Amino acid sequence: MSNLIVHRGDNDIVLDTSDDVTYCYQIGIGRVIGDNCINLNDSKQLHEIAITLRQKYTEWVYTFNDLFLDKGLVYRNISLFFLTDLSNKRNELFDTYGVILNLTLLRAKLADKEVNTIRLIGLDSVFEQSIRSIFPDATICSERTKRRRVQLVRRIAADMKYFMEVILVIAMNRLAAVVIRKATPRNSGRLFFSFFPQTFDENCVDTRYGAMVNDEDRYLVTIMADGMHQQISPFRYRKLLRELPRDKFVLIDREFQLSDIWRGIYWLVGCWRLTWAERNTKWLFEQIEVTGFIRQELIWSASRVGRLIVVAGALGRTLKGTSATQLTYLVFEYAFGRMISAIAKSSAPLVERVGFNHGDFSWRFLNYFLAKGEARVDPPYLQHCPIPDKVLAEDELCAEIYDYNGYQSVTIMAQVERLKYLDAISPAIDKRFALIVGGLHDGENLLKVLLDTIKSSSKTRFLFKPHPRARTNYLSICQDIPNLQIVHTPIQELLAYVGRIYVTYSGVGVEGWRLGIPVTLVDIPGHASWSKLLDFDEFKR
Secondary structure, eight states, X not given: OEEEEEEESSSOEEOOOOSSEEEEXXXXXXXXXXXXXXXXXXXXXXXXXXXXXXXXXXXXXXXXHHHHXXXXXXXXXXXXXXXXXXXXXXXXXXXXXXXXXXXXXXXXXXXXXXXXXXXXXXXXXXXXXXXHHHXXXXXXXXXXXXXXXXXXXXXXXXXXXXXXXHHHHXXXXXXXXXXXXXXXXXXXXXXXXXXXXXXXXXXXXXXXXGGGSOTTOEEEEESSTTSSSOOOOHHHHHHHHXXXXXXXXXXXXXXXXXXXXXXXXXXXXXXXXXXXXXXXXXXXXXXXXXXXXXXXXXXXXXXXXXXXXXXXXXXXXXHHTOOOSEEEESOTTSHHHHHHHHHHHHHOTTSEEEEXXXXXXXXXXXXXXXXXXXXXXXXXXXXXXXXXXXXEESSHHHHHHHHHTTOSSXXXXXXXXXXXXXXXXXXXXXXXXXXXXXXXXXXXXXXXXXXXXXXXXXXXXXXXXXXXXXXXXXXXXXXXXXTEEEOOOOHHHHHTTEEEEEESSOHHHHHHHHTTOOEEEOOOTTOOOOOGGGGXXXXXX
C-alpha cells in the first residue's frame, strides 16, 4: 500500500507514527515529516522536464487561437487570442504549467508504484481535478483547501472599476484641455514607450532607456495603462499630468474616448461568452487534465483583452498624429506589447517598430516562447502573433532565445543602459555580509526558505532587499532575528561590499555573478527556476 501526500504551504506537516511508506511532495517551503516518509522533490529533474515540455506546451497553447477565430474574436485584423495572458503562458501569474511540471515529475517518480491514497493539503479543487487524471484509481482527500485564484465575480468588479476610472480620466481631460494639450509635432526624432511614473527618476528620465533618449526624442507614455501594469487612481493621474514636460512627453491617455470604453466592454463580454460556450469542454495536456486552470486563464484573459482594447483606441489615435520615424517599446513579448506592435503597424505603418529587451530570462521562462511559425512582422495577425520589425537584445543568450522564437533582425545592444552602473563597482566581497534579493513574485518564499540558514549563520549579517513593486506584508517574519535586516539601499551600494548573494530568479543574481560575487541560486520546492544562471555551466546541477 502506497500513500502520497502533496503539500502546498509554508508550515511543516508532522505525520503520525506509521509503518506505511508515505511518499511526499512539497510545493513551497512547508515540509512533510514522518517516520517512513520519502520525499519525491527533485529540482534537477523538474528543470529538465521544464525544458523537455516547453515547446510541446507552447504548440498546444497556440491551438487555442482556432477557438478564438471560430468565435469571431477578431479586432482590427488581430485575433484577440494574441492579446491574452493564456497566449502569453504567464507562469508567474498562473499555476497551469507549474502543475503540469509537478505532476509529470510525480508520474515519473511513481511509475512503478501503486498509489492507493492521495492526501492534498493546502491545494484547490482545480489541482485535485488534475492529479485525479493521472491517478484515477486512488482515493483522494483534501484538507485546508484553498479557493480558486481567479474568480469571475472579482474580475467583473475589477474591470468595472477600471472602466469607471478611465471615464473619470476622460472627463478630467476635457476639463483640463489646456494643461494636456498635444506636444508640438517634430519633423524627426524617435518615440520611446513607457509607463509613467513607474521607472522614471526625479528628472523624468526613464532609467531603462537612459542615455538612448536624446534631445530630439520623446517619450510615448501612458499613466492609466490597462490597470494591471500599474494602478493609478484618477486623482493621482491629475497630479501626474501636471508633472509631465509637454515638450518631451506624448501622453496616450489624453486620447481616451467613451467609444473606447464601449468597445472594451464589448470584447470583454465576447471573451466571457467564449468561456461560457466551452464550459463543458475538457482540456488535457500530456494526459493531465488542466481544464480548471485553463478556465481561470480565460477569465483573467478576458479582463486583459477588454482593457487593452481601451488603450488600443487611444494609442491608434496618438500614433496617427505623430511624425516620428521610430517607436521603441518594452514588454513587446507580452500582450500589452503585442497590442502596440499591431496598432503601430496599422496606425503608423511608416514608423519602424523596435522591441527593447529589458531584463534577464532563460530557456525555462515560458512567457517569451512562441510556437514555430507563430510570429509575424506584418499583418494580418489572424494566425500569427504581431512582433516588432527588429529587436534589441541585452546579451547573446537573449538574442538566441529571440531568434529561436521567430523574432526578426535581432541585434545585441552595444551598451545595456540598466547595467551601466556595474562599471563603477569594484566589489569588496566582504564575507561578513550577505544580500538576499526578492523578485516581484517570490520574496516571501525566498526569505522563508532561507530562515534556517540565516539563524544558523550568526556571524553573517543578512540584508534582505524586497522588490520595489512587490507586496511586503510578510516582512514581519524578520522581527527578532538579530542578523537579518530589511534594506532599501540602492543596489549599487550593496553590491559594492556584500560577500554573497541569494536569489531565485532576480536579475541581481546575474549582475552579481558578472561582478565576481559568489551567488547562491535558491530552490523553492515544486517551482522551476526561471533564472538564466541555470543556463550557465557552473550553475547546472
